[in-house]
Amino acid sequence: MIIVLCDETDASALWATAALQQRGLSPMVLTDSTLAAMRGWRHTIGADGARISLQLPDGRTLEGGDMSGVLNRLTFLPRAWTRAVSGSDRDYALQEMLAFYVSWLHVLRAPKLNPPTPQGLCGNMRHASAWAALAIRAGLPVLPYRQSCGDDPAAAWRGSALAGIQTVFVVANEVVGPAEIVELHQESCLRLAETAGSPLLGIDFARDPDDGWRMTTASVVPNLTSGGEALADALAAALVR
Amino acid sequence: MILLGGIRSESPLALLTQPLDTLGASYRFFNQRLCEEYAMTFAVGADGVSGTLRLDDETLNLSDISAVYLRLMDDRLLPELESEPTGSPKHRHSRALHDTLYRWIEVADARVVNRSDPQGSNSSKPYQAQLIAGFGLRVPETLITNDPAEVLAFGRRYGSIIYKSMSGVRSIVKKFDDDDVARLNDIVWCPVQFQALVPGNDVRVHVIDRELYATEIISDVTDYRYARKMGGTTTLRAFELSTDLAARCVALTAGLDLVFAGIDLRIGTDGTATCFEVNPAPAFSYYQANTGQPIAMSLARYLTA
Numbered sequence: 001m002i003i004v005l006c007d008e009t010d011a012s013a014l015w016a017t018a019a020l021q022q023r024g025l026s027p028m029v030l031t032d033s034t035l036a037a038m039r040g041w042r043h044t045i046g047a048d049g050a051r052i053s054l055q056l057p058d059g060r061t062l063e064g065g066d067m068s069g070v071l072n073r074l075t076f077l078p079r080a081w082t083r084a085v086s087g088s089d090r091d092y093a094l095q096e097m098l099a100f101y102v103s104w105l106h107v108l109r110a111p112k113l114n115p116p117t118p119q120g121l122c123g124n125m126r127h128a129s130a131w132a133a134l135a136i137r138a139g140l141p142v143l144p145y146r147q148s149c150g151d152d153p154a155a156a157w158r159g160s161a162l163a164g165i166q167t168v169f170v171v172a173n174e175v176v177g178p179a180e181i182v183e184l185h186q187e188s189c190l191r192l193a194e195t196a197g198s199p200l201l202g203i204d205f206a207r208d209p210d211d212g213w214r215m216t217t218a219s220v221v222p223n224l225t226s227g228g229e230a231l232a233d234a235l236a237a238a239l240v241r
Numbered sequence: 242m243i244l245l246g247g248i249r250s251e252s253p254l255a256l257l258t259q260p261l262d263t264l265g266a267s268y269r270f271f272n273q274r275l276c277e278e279y280a281m282t283f284a285v286g287a288d289g290v291s292g293t294l295r296l297d298d299e300t301l302n303l304s305d306i307s308a309v310y311l312r313l314m315d316d317r318l319l320p321e322l323e324s325e326p327t328g329s330p331k332h333r334h335s336r337a338l339h340d341t342l343y344r345w346i347e348v349a350d351a352r353v354v355n356r357s358d359p360q361g362s363n364s365s366k367p368y369q370a371q372l373i374a375g376f377g378l379r380v381p382e383t384l385i386t387n388d389p390a391e392v393l394a395f396g397r398r399y400g401s402i403i404y405k406s407m408s409g410v411r412s413i414v415k416k417f418d419d420d421d422v423a424r425l426n427d428i429v430w431c432p433v434q435f436q437a438l439v440p441g442n443d444v445r446v447h448v449i450d451r452e453l454y455a456t457e458i459i460s461d462v463t464d465y466r467y468a469r470k471m472g473g474t475t476t477l478r479a480f481e482l483s484t485d486l487a488a489r490c491v492a493l494t495a496g497l498d499l500v501f502a503g504i505d506l507r508i509g510t511d512g513t514a515t516c517f518e519v520n521p522a523p524a525f526s527y528y529q530a531n532t533g534q535p536i537a538m539s540l541a542r543y544l545t546a
Binding site for chain 2: 045049084085096102106153
C-alpha cells in the first residue's frame with residue numbers, strides 16, 4: 001500500500017494522489033488531521049529490529065510493514081496536535097513528539113520520498129549556503145551565495161525573488177523538467193539528490209544571461225503541480241519499486 | 242590556524258588549550274561573550290568557500306582556518322544580552338553573527354569538530370538507536386507508546402523498566418515505579434519512551450577520529466550524571482574495551498559523520514555491551530579530570546593534523 005503523508009492543504013500531495021490513482025494505484029492519504037487524531041502508537045526497537053504500529057481514528061491498525069511506498073511531505077507536526085498542547089510543558093512536548101516522528105518515519109522500510117532526518121521530517125531542510133556548497137560538489141553551476149553578520153538570518157529562508165525560475169525534479173533515478181536544463185545537468189542533479197539523501201528533490205534554476213542556467217536553491221518538499229505527466233509517471237514508478 | 246569557539250572559561254575549551262600549546266599550535270578564540278566586537282562574512286561560489294572573521298583587533302581569512310572546535314552556548318542566553326530588550330541592535334548582531342558562523346562551519350573546507358547536521362541524530366534518541374543498531378551494537382529493548390496497557394505489559398515482560406525523554410531535552414533516566422503507574426494515563430496525549438532496565442556498569446567511550454578512551458563509571462544511582470543530586474556516589478576509572486567493541490565504536494562515530502563522540506555503553510557481567518546513545522558534543526573534561534585519560538591531547542592532535 002502506498003501512503004501519502006501530508007497537510008490537508010498540501011496541493012502537491014493532492015495532485016500526486018490523483019496522479020497515482022489515474023495510474024491504477026490506491027494510495028492511502030494520512031493527513032495531519034488524521035495523524036493528530038491517531039488512537040494509538042506502538043513503536044518498538046530492540047534485538048528484533050524496529051517496528052511501528054498505528055491505530056487509525058476509525059479503529060483500523062496500520063503496520064509499518066504494510067506500506068510499499070511512502071510519499072512523505074510532512075514538514076512539521078500535525079497542527080491540530082500542536083494546537084492542543086499548552087502549558088509550561090508545551091516546548092518539551094513538541095520536542096518529544098518531533099523526536100518520535102523522526103524515529104517512526106525512519107522505521108518504514110518502503111521507498112520513502114523522502115526519508116525523515118533530524119533536520120526535517122521529509123528530509124534535510126538545508127540552508128541556501130549548504131545547498132550551494134552541495135550543488136557545487138555535485139557539478140552544478142550555482143548562483144554565488146553570500147552572507148554576513150549584517151544580514152537578517154531569516155532572509156536566506158525566504159527563497160529567491162528572481163524571475164523565470166525553472167524547476168527540475170529528481171525522483172529516484174529519474175530527472176524530469178525542462179529539456180534544456182535536464183540535457184545539460186541530468187547527472188549533476190542525480191548526484192545532488194544522492195548526496196543530499198533526498199530521492200525526491202526539486203532543484204530551481206535561473207537563467208544567467210552570460211552563463212546559461214544556474215541553480216538557485218533546492219527543496220525536499222517541492223511544488224509538484226507543475227511537473228506534469230512525466231513527474232507523475234516517475235513518482236508512480238518510484239513508489240511501487 | 243585553529244578556531245576555538247564558546248565560553249573561554251568552560252572546562253573542555255580551557256582544557257584543550259594546554260595540549261594545543263604543548264603542540265605549538267596556532268589558535269584563536271571566538272569568545273561568545275565578546276561577540277559584540279566581532280564581524281564575519283562568507284561566500285560560497287565556484288571558487289569554493291571564502292570570507293573573513295574579525296576577532297578583537299585581528300581579521301582572519303577563513304581559508305587560513307584549518308580546523309574548528311566549537312562548544313557554543315545558545316547565543317540568545319548570553320549574559321551580555323540579559324539586560325538588552327528583545328530585538329535590540331546588540332541582540333540582532335549577536336544572532337546574525339552566530340548564524341553566519343554556524344552556516345560557515347557547515348560548508349567550511351576545514352576539520353570541524355563537529356559539524357551541526359551530524360549532531361542532529363542525538364535529538365531523537367530512538368532514531369539514533371536505530372542507526373546505532375545498524376552498526377552491530379546492541380540497543381536497549383524499547384517501547385514507545387501512548388497506551389498504558391502496553392506499558393504495563395512491557396513492565397511485566399522485562400521486570401524493571403525505565404523511562405526517559407526521546408528528544409535532547411530533559412534527558413534524565415528514571416525507574417518506572419508505583420507512583421508512575423498511578424499517573425500512566427497521562428501518556429495518552431503524547432507517546433513516551435520506556436526501556437528494559439539493562440544491568441551492568443556504565444562505560445563512557447570517547448572517540449576522537451580513530452583514537453578512543455573508555456571510562457568505567459561505578460555509581461549507585463540509575464543515572465550517574467545526577468548522582469550527587471540524587472544523594473548517590475560515582476567513581477570513574479579507565480577501562481579497556483575488547484578489540485571488537487572498540488572497532489565498532491570507532492566505526493559508529495565515523496558512520497554518524499562525527500569526528501568526536503561520547504558513546505554511552507553499559508556492559509553486563511557476561512561482557513555484553515548495550516549502547517544507549519552517542520553524544521555529539523561530549524563534555525570530556527569530567528572524565529579526563531577523574532581518570533587522567535589524555536582526551537584533550539587526542540583532540541588537539543586531530544585539530545593540528
